Amino acid sequence: MSNELTPSQTIGPFYFGTLIKAYRHDLAPPGVAGERIDVVLSLHDADGAVVPDGLFEIWQANSHGRYNHPEDRRNLPLDPDFDGFGRASTCIDGSSHFSTVKPGRVPWPEGGLQAPHINVSIFARGVLNRLATRLYFDGDPANAEDPVLKAIDPKRRATLLAKRDAKGTWRLPIHLGGPNETVFFDC
Numbered sequence: 001m002s003n004e005l006t007p008s009q010t011i012g013p014f015y016f017g018t019l020i021k022a023y024r025h026d027l028a029p030p031g032v033a034g035e036r037i038d039v040v041l042s043l044h045d046a047d048g049a050v051v052p053d054g055l056f057e058i059w060q061a062n063s064h065g066r067y068n069h070p071e072d073r074r075n076l077p078l079d080p081d082f083d084g085f086g087r088a089s090t091c092i093d094g095s096s097h098f099s100t101v102k103p104g105r106v107p108w109p110e111g112g113l114q115a116p117h118i119n120v121s122i123f124a125r126g127v128l129n130r131l132a133t134r135l136y137f138d139g140d141p142a143n144a145e146d147p148v149l150k151a152i153d154p155k156r157r158a159t160l161l162a163k164r165d166a167k168g169t170w171r172l173p174i175h176l177g178g179p180n181e182t183v184f185f186d187c
Contacts, residue, residue, distance in 0.1 A: 025088040027058075027100040032082045034063025034101030038169045039135065039162065042095040043124060046177030050094025054124035058086045058098060058135075060117070065104030074107075102137070108147045115142035115149065122174060132187045135172050138163045152183055159183050 028036060039058075043051040061067045061084060066076040068083045084103075088096035105113040115136055122131040136143055138161040143149055149157055159182040162172040174182045 024086050025096070025098045027060075027082065027084065027086045027098060029081050032062075032079050032101055033077070034104075037100060037102050039098045039100060039118065040095050040169055040171045041098070041120065041135070042093070042171070042173045043090050043122065044094060044173055044175045044180075046175070046181070048175070048178065048180070050090075050092075051124050051176070052090055052092045052094055054090040054094070054122060056086075056088055056090070056096045056098075057121040057123070057130075058100075059119045059121075060084045060100065060103040061106050063101045063104050065106045065113075067106070076104075105142060110147070112145065112147060113142070115140055115146035117146075117148075120174070122176075124176065127176070130187065131176070132185045133174065133182050134160050134185070135162050135170070136160050137170060156183050 028034070041056050043054040043056070045051055059067075062077070062079050062082050064076045064079075066072055066074055066078055068078060082101070086098050086100065088098065090096050100118075103116045103118060105116055108114050117137075118135040120133050120135055122133070134148065136146070136149065143161075149160070152160070159175070159180065160172075162170040164170055173180075176182075
């Protein structure tokens with residue numbers, strides 16, 4: 001048996017063998033209630049260059065605003081075909097595509113409702129722990145009263161707002177650093 005150390009890994013030795021090829025990008029099969037949407041996340045480094053070997057995980061409530069989680073016991077419909085979780089690695093252009101439904105509003109622990117949003121986790125080379133952020137939908141009237149968005153410096157809120165392109169796809173670039181750095185949250 002060798003006493004040599006194995007090379008260090010920033011996000012685990014099995015990343016490329018298990019996660020990078022594990023796609024779960026279609027969250028809403030036919031029959032799931034709600035407005036079907038397409039979301040494209042793109043990953044960029046601090047200089048703005050694309051990151052072609054990253055991974056996005058998303059988690060969201062269903063269209064009624066209920067999470068498929070044992071702790072969400074609210075009396076709202078729970079769609080058995082929608083678990084609200086997706087995972088996709090980035091392509092050579094740094095993007096990942098998800099098909100889902102627009103999430104409903106969920107309660108804020110201190111009262112009130114949050115705007116529709118998707119929770120996003122990022123894994124990439126050089127990132128020791130997952131990064132957590134959110135995707136909000138630009139132009140949604142509920143954004144004005146969302147407690148998370150209200151707590152963020154107005155100049156930085158745009159880093160969380162996905163914009164709809166001419167084809168109707170919601171797009172959000174995520175920057176790991178630099179002048180356009182995305183707002184990240186403690187997990």
